[in-house]
Amino acid sequence: MTPTLYWKDGFVEMLDQTRLPTAVVYQTCKDADTVARGIKELWVRGAPAIGVAAAMGMALGAQGLPEGREFQQGLERIGAMLISQRPTAVNLAWAVRRMQAFARSLEGQPVAAVKAAMVAESQRMLEEDAAICRAIGKAGAHLLPDGGVLTHCNAGALATGGYGTALGVIRAAVEAGRALAVFADETRPVLQGARLTAWELMQDGIDVTLITDNMAAHTMKCGRIHAVVVGADRIAKNGDAANKIGTYGVAILAREHGIPFYVAAPLSTVDFSMASGAEIPIEERDGREITHVFGTTQIAPDGCKTFNPAFDVTPAKYIRAIITERGAVAPADLHRLQDPDLDATPWLVK
Amino acid sequence: MTPTLYWKDGFVEMLDQTRLPTAVVYQTCKDADTVARGIKELWVRGAPAIGVAAAMGMALGAQGLPEGREFQQGLERIGAMLISQRPTAVNLAWAVRRMQAFARSLEGQPVAAVKAAMVAESQRMLEEDAAICRAIGKAGAHLLPDGGVLTHCNAGALATGGYGTALGVIRAAVEAGRALAVFADETRPVLQGARLTAWELMQDGIDVTLITDNMAAHTMKCGRIHAVVVGADRIAKNGDAANKIGTYGVAILAREHGIPFYVAAPLSTVDFSMASGAEIPIEERDGREITHVFGTTQIAPDGCKTFNPAFDVTPAKYIRAIITERGAVAPADLHRLQDPDLDATPWLVK
Numbered sequence: 001m002t003p004t005l006y007w008k009d010g011f012v013e014m015l016d017q018t019r020l021p022t023a024v025v026y027q028t029c030k031d032a033d034t035v036a037r038g039i040k041e042l043w044v045r046g047a048p049a050i051g052v053a054a055a056m057g058m059a060l061g062a063q064g065l066p067e068g069r070e071f072q073q074g075l076e077r078i079g080a081m082l083i084s085q086r087p088t089a090v091n092l093a094w095a096v097r098r099m100q101a102f103a104r105s106l107e108g109q110p111v112a113a114v115k116a117a118m119v120a121e122s123q124r125m126l127e128e129d130a131a132i133c134r135a136i137g138k139a140g141a142h143l144l145p146d147g148g149v150l151t152h153c154n155a156g157a158l159a160t161g162g163y164g165t166a167l168g169v170i171r172a173a174v175e176a177g178r179a180l181a182v183f184a185d186e187t188r189p190v191l192q193g194a195r196l197t198a199w200e201l202m203q204d205g206i207d208v209t210l211i212t213d214n215m216a217a218h219t220m221k222c223g224r225i226h227a228v229v230v231g232a233d234r235i236a237k238n239g240d241a242a243n244k245i246g247t248y249g250v251a252i253l254a255r256e257h258g259i260p261f262y263v264a265a266p267l268s269t270v271d272f273s274m275a276s277g278a279e280i281p282i283e284e285r286d287g288r289e290i291t292h293v294f295g296t297t298q299i300a301p302d303g304c305k306t307f308n309p310a311f312d313v314t315p316a317k318y319i320r321a322i323i324t325e326r327g328a329v330a331p332a333d334l335h336r337l338q339d340p341d342l343d344a345t346p347w348l349v350k
Numbered sequence: 351m352t353p354t355l356y357w358k359d360g361f362v363e364m365l366d367q368t369r370l371p372t373a374v375v376y377q378t379c380k381d382a383d384t385v386a387r388g389i390k391e392l393w394v395r396g397a398p399a400i401g402v403a404a405a406m407g408m409a410l411g412a413q414g415l416p417e418g419r420e421f422q423q424g425l426e427r428i429g430a431m432l433i434s435q436r437p438t439a440v441n442l443a444w445a446v447r448r449m450q451a452f453a454r455s456l457e458g459q460p461v462a463a464v465k466a467a468m469v470a471e472s473q474r475m476l477e478e479d480a481a482i483c484r485a486i487g488k489a490g491a492h493l494l495p496d497g498g499v500l501t502h503c504n505a506g507a508l509a510t511g512g513y514g515t516a517l518g519v520i521r522a523a524v525e526a527g528r529a530l531a532v533f534a535d536e537t538r539p540v541l542q543g544a545r546l547t548a549w550e551l552m553q554d555g556i557d558v559t560l561i562t563d564n565m566a567a568h569t570m571k572c573g574r575i576h577a578v579v580v581g582a583d584r585i586a587k588n589g590d591a592a593n594k595i596g597t598y599g600v601a602i603l604a605r606e607h608g609i610p611f612y613v614a615a616p617l618s619t620v621d622f623s624m625a626s627g628a629e630i631p632i633e634e635r636d637g638r639e640i641t642h643v644f645g646t647t648q649i650a651p652d653g654c655k656t657f658n659p660a661f662d663v664t665p666a667k668y669i670r671a672i673i674t675e676r677g678a679v680a681p682a683d684l685h686r687l688q689d690p691d692l693d694a695t696p697w698l699v700k
Contacts, residue, residue, distance in 0.1 A: 021650065021651040021652075022648055152564075183657070185564070186538070186640065186649070186650070187564070188536070188538060188562035188563065188564060189562050191649050194640075194641070194649045194650040194654075195649060195650065198650055198651055198654045199650075199651045202651055202653070202654065207655075208654075208655065209655045209656060209657050210637075210640055210641070210650055210654050210655065210656045210657075211640070211656070211657050211658075212538035212539050212563070212595070212596075212640055213538065213562070213563045213564035213596075214502075214535070214537070214538060214563035214564070214595055214596025214599055214600075215595055215596070215657065215658075215659060215662075216599060217596070217598045217599030217602060217662065218595060218598055218599075218632075218659055218662035219657065221598065221662070224657075245562070245564055245565055245568060246562075246563075246564025246565070246567070248567045248568055248571065249564055249566060249567030249568075249599065249603055250564075252567060252602060252603055252606050253599055253602055253603075256602050256606075287560075290536065290544075290560060290561070290562055291544070291560070293643045293647055293649065294647060294649075296647075297643055297644060297646075297647040298372055299536070299541050299544045299545060299643065299644075300371065300536070300544040300545065300548055300549075300560055301371040301548055301549045301552055302371075303552070304544075304548045304552065304558075304560050305557075305558065305559045305560065306559060306560045306561070307533070307559050307560075307561050307565065307569065307574075308561075308565075309565060309568055312565075312567065312568035312571070
């Protein structure tokens with residue numbers, strides 16, 4: 001398994017995912033600014049992995065801060081800087097706030113101890129995330145029948161602390177003996193499906209076939225897709241789910257072909273403060289992502305206008321179930337997962 | 351206007367569309383085999399332009415044939431060779447058969463005269479096609495309201511003898527004073543939208559914004575698309591329409607958003623011998639088109655499996671009207687256009 005990011009000698013080693021699949025290169029992040037750059041420039045991407053990266057960025061940034069009031073103020077400043085890198089994934093702000101609250105909870109302890117504890121806490125978040133992904137996989141594996149499964153973008157080990165959300169469900173189903181043929185949308189413009197999902201599944205020996213995004217409808221019509229499972233960057237309280245651009249279209253196509261559409265995500269991706277997906281901010285990125293593949297191969301005329309939204313929102317009505325570490329639920333039941341003391345859960349999607 | 355192909359000094363100059371938009375390069379075709387290669391390797395593409403190219407290929411091939419029975423036999427052989435290059439566009443076989451019938455109609459004339467007449471006939475087909483495109487434009491312009499128009503692939507001047515089918519409708523609407531904002535799907539894997547449609551419309555000063563294929567759904571949801579118009583490679587008698595891969599998905603998305611979806615094509619694209627689209631053969635092309643942009647920029651892992659259908663079929667139920675040189679009709683009325691003596695046409699889509 002190629003780790004997405006890890007601590008080494010007091011610094012954060014971050015897999016530069018923009019170089020995959022033809023090169024495995026790590027960037028050494030010695031400060032929070034470099035982590036921020038990695039988030040902005042997509043060395044690391046995927047809502048859960050961005051959250052872990054931000055936590056590590058907070059811990060890195062803490063190392064250079066002085067004692068006293070300036071310590072908490074510094075964490076505020078670094079957190080705001082990290083959060084400003086990308087607007088859509090809620091895990092980014094969630095992780096920053098968790099690290100800030102953690103540091104506040106240690107107030108009064110020697111600053112060196114707080115700094116060391118923050119490093120350990122960010123490492124714990126990485127491990128927690130991988131464990132949550134395994135729980136998501138377990139909660140969703142039974143939903144995938146033998147046959148074709150379509151996924152969009154990369155919600156895999158590379159997008160998380162390990163194992164993956166959507167790909168976690170796929171991995172768990174394969175581990176449970178299911179015979180799956182995965183179809184991966186290439187996911188333009190940044191090609192996370194071609195570069196990351198295909199690569200990750202091939203490394204695990206899971207059967208995967210790459211298609212361009214616009215082939216999904218025809219592949220469904222050919223009867224080769226029996227379920228769709230994707231990740232999410234932010235889910236509103238009503239179950240509307242923001243995910244990589246193109247997800248909304250896939251959801252419509254799935255419904256038109258009578259194919260169940262699942263969203264797999266940790267509860268940290270659910271923003272219970274947002275009533276619906278209409279409130280989720282959608283990041284627009286530089287049009288050069290569209291006009292130049294990998295920033296170099298020009299595919300469009302000079303000066304061509306573009307529209308480059310990085311995400312879209314899939315309304316809850318298209319989603320059969322949201323698969324979380326606490327079980328798979330219909331979007332209408334998502335709010336029930338706020339209750340920390342679940343016991344009877346007759347509403348779980350079996 | 352950059353011509354798609356033309357006669358020069360007894361040879362066919364063919365615009366190598368694989369080099370657009372960064373280079374305007376013509377390939378000189380001195381024989382039918384080179385024309386066939388151009389069809390296979392997508393120097394020329396688009397059903398009507400493929401038809402014209404095949405006609406020119408027949409005329410070129412005729413030049414080297416001996417007199418007598420072997421002349422017609424040679425035309426049979428060259429025609430079969432040309433038709434075998436691509437299976438989906440019906441215009442290819444249509445043009446070959448038209449040239450064969452034309453040659454047969456001249457039997458008894460000196461072979462040199464027949465050869466010259468075939469060159470002239472192929473040139474006439476080019477001019478006819480451009481005229482047909484203008485008629486299509488006139489028949490469909492009133493269907494586009496002020497606002498956003500989405501198109502997929504390239505059904506423009508580059509795909510025809512000139513002016514275009516889908517882009518002909520757009521051009522005619524602009525000429526009629528409509529304020530259009532065109533959105534062009536980039537159309538992976540061969541990127542005809544990014545490379546050709548954006549280029550062609552920019553050359554004409556028509557407002558165009560490039561999006562990736564998977565952005566169409568979100569762009570529709572944002573209220574920026576008010577009509578969709580695409581071309582076709584083959585239309586069955588019931589109105590089912592084969593067109594570039596991705597078209598079927600766009601049609602589903604359009605219906606889900608209440609946006610009218612139009613197909614623009616000459617009657618030579620209608621295959622009245624096919625009852626429905628289920629019979630239309632769908633070409634599968636080399637997976638390297640997906641894994642390597644322009645054959646060189648690798649975007650997927652070595653050895654990655656692919657599925658690369660070049661076309662899909664949009665069922666008639668998603669199509670508001672088919673726009674032909676004889677008017678725009680609902681798919682259910684398409685069969686009426688077989689009648690060469692139309693007078694009352696109350697069923698035209700106004």
